[in-house]
Amino acid sequence: MRILVLFGGESVEHEISIITASQVMSALSVNYTVLPLYISKENKLYYLEKFKDLEAFKNLSKVLKKKNEVSIEKINKKYYLKRKNFKKNKYFDIAFPIVHGKGMEDSTLLSYLKFKKIPVISDSLSFYALAQNKVLSKRVLNDLKIDNVKFVELTSKEEIKKIKELEYPLVVKPNTLGSSIGVRKVSDEEELKEVVEEAFMYDKKVLVEEFLSDSHEYNISVVEKDKEIIVSYIEEVVKGDNVLDYKQKYEGDSCKGMASSKRILPAKISEKLEKEIQEKAIKIYKYFEAKGVIRIDFLYKDKLYVNEINAIPGSYSFYLWKGKMDFVELLDTVIDNSKRDLFLENKRIKSIDKMEIFNKYEKSFNKLK
Amino acid sequence: MSYLFITFMPFLFLPILISQYTIIQSQHYELKKYFYYQPIKKILLQILLLSLLLLSFSFKQVSLYLTLISTILTNTILINKNNLKYTKRTKRFLLIYFLLTYALFLFLPFNIITTFNTINSAFIIYLIIIHILSSCLEKGILYYYLKDAKCKIKNKIVIGITGSYGKTSSKNILYDLLKDKVNVSKTPKSYNTKVGIIKSIREEVSLFDDYFICEYGVDKKGGMDKLLRVVTPHISLITEIGNQHLLTFKNIENIYKEKIKLAKVLNSDQVVVLNNDNKYLSKAYRELKCKIITYGIISNSDIMAKNIEITNKGSLFDLYVDNKYLKRLSTSLLGEHNILNILGAIGVLKGLNINLSDIDKLVKEIRPVEHRLQIKKINNIKVIDDSFNSNEIGFKKAIDILNLMKEEKIVITPGIIEQGNNSENLNYELGRYMASKVDLIILVEKNAHYIKEGLIKEGFDEKKIIEKKYFIEAWEYIKKIYDDNKIILIENDLPSIYLK
Structure with a gap:
């Protein structure tokens, strides 16, 4: 199977997305053919085999030339990266968006792909939009009676x-x-x-x-496997008295993304708390209609609070699954689920031919006249 | 001027060409059958015309009259009213025709009239030449499609289904059972020929599927080998060996030999699912290397149904797997033969090592296929629609199911239409079979009177037999007499467009 990985894009988390995508692509390459599609900060699409490595992004201006620009098209039931300079078009079977942040992760890119009728891995429009919106998520959490700050x-x-x-x-x-x-x-x-x-x-x-001063931060990742929602190990993020900000999170260590923050894995917590975190995480995954790998951040101080829900987590949360599943297996799980979803989606009725509606409309319209 | 004339030339032949090609098309593009349809007389006449024309080269004065006569003759002989279906193949055929005709006019060293005369007099031969050219082109295209289809099916698990009866029903049941568990596609409708299979692989199979259910239809010796070259199954299901297509197979032994090939291609670790109630299939184990799962109602098999209860709303039965009671299943499908079909599908599930723990739910959700023993309401009239059935056994089964109903039982049928002389006897027997089980019969079209004879022989009230020329008339009649206490069976191959 040929998988198109989309990353970058007009978002403040542009660079983080590149890091996550490069990690995902190296793991995907084990079982699949990967086509890297870089979205520039102007939301133009570029395709180059080189984009699989981080090296290519150190000197971007050299690479982002018109001849590497592509567009995504569906032609005769197949999906192509159409190039502008008459080179042979590359085809792919399924798209895998690895993007972060507003304007991308909030279902913008997903909507674009869906409108172009491209099959997408972890396809859940409403969840992506909801998870990105903190206020709306909190309202749904309140509705589910799950504590949040x-x-x-x-x-x-x-x-x-x-x-x-x-x-x-x-x-x-x-x-x-x-x-x-x-x-x-x-x-x-x-x-x-x-x-x-x-x-x-x-x-x-x-x-x-x-x-919440002196609180503990716990992260957990959730995914669906064989119709069952399963959870990763729980990690504790170690921090000072400050909030973990962008600098600490990504620029502190050498380029390893989320995998590099100071953390204790698995977190040393009581069995009761572990169970509570797991149960709430599964509940959120289910009722938010989530797809693919997600990460949920909790805060604990006297009580357990949900802090944040990540629809496409940094580094795809693979480090949380070490010991349960390796990255390759995790991605296989996600892809297998998407295959099933796409199969069911294809069988669904998408439009209904109801010509008589026009006739009825015409009649009522004539009456108005 | 002459070029303008040439431009119009091919259009002069178009009416004859289209009417003749319609016949070829209706005979599934087989030349042999085309000749069978075209009486030899017409062809002889063509040859006569051709020889006259050759003669006329020596007597130039006569040539003009001959042109006139031959044009009128060929037109009246060959044109018949038929509707040509403009498929892609037809379009390519017409393209070849135009190209060839222009080429003849432009490059043959005769004058236009002579060329016109030659083509006109030998029109059937000309048609056949174009047809052969077009067939060669189609073969090339099919070869390309075949390669594409093979590439697409490479990593999928193929489930092969064959048998004299119940292929399509078994396929649909199996599809319904599998689709809740795995990604699966199937050959649509009753597609089961080489072209049909290739087409459905190219159109139906998606990259995300893991399984493909393929129906293998064989109507003559060697047919199975052709299909197996397209796709070889990883697991097979053979539903029944019966005497359908007996005319081309000559004897039932040959039918068995052809169908069992679907099991012979399997490796020793692959599974074939066989109907143990069939006397040919129950002995098949002697010549098979692969693993065998048997199913049946009567004979002791791996997958069995016991305590069967058949009602007018479906059936209930106990499912035994490996002689152990598993579950009591209920289905809305009508008739005993559908229980057998379900057992076969369960056998395939077992062969694929799929968990059978929720089989009761899956079986309950199986829906009947359109026009195959489907209970529905048309214009508020209660109907059992079995219009896609076309064989004697299915006919009898439908009558048996109708017999279970409490309402007044009405049948609309044209009888069974089969090639050969057997159909008289067959319809007579069907009439006798129906006599005690039906309250009112409406007969449509040709074979009606044989059924009538059969009915009267068994003492059926002659006033209760109504003959109509067309189905639509029969349906109008039903509309008049219908009340809630009646149920109508529509049996055998009636055009379903009338039902909408």
């Missing part, structure tokens, strides 16, 4: 006054960004103003949460 949503700077019921220190987060970008901890009102202003540069909606 108390929050206030702001649509403009002036609404800061609303934040009276929350206790300092607070955490400010842009509503639809991921990978901790724009996330800052504040300890007084003055700092809050400044940080909220910065956050509005990223997003039109900002949410302010209470900061």
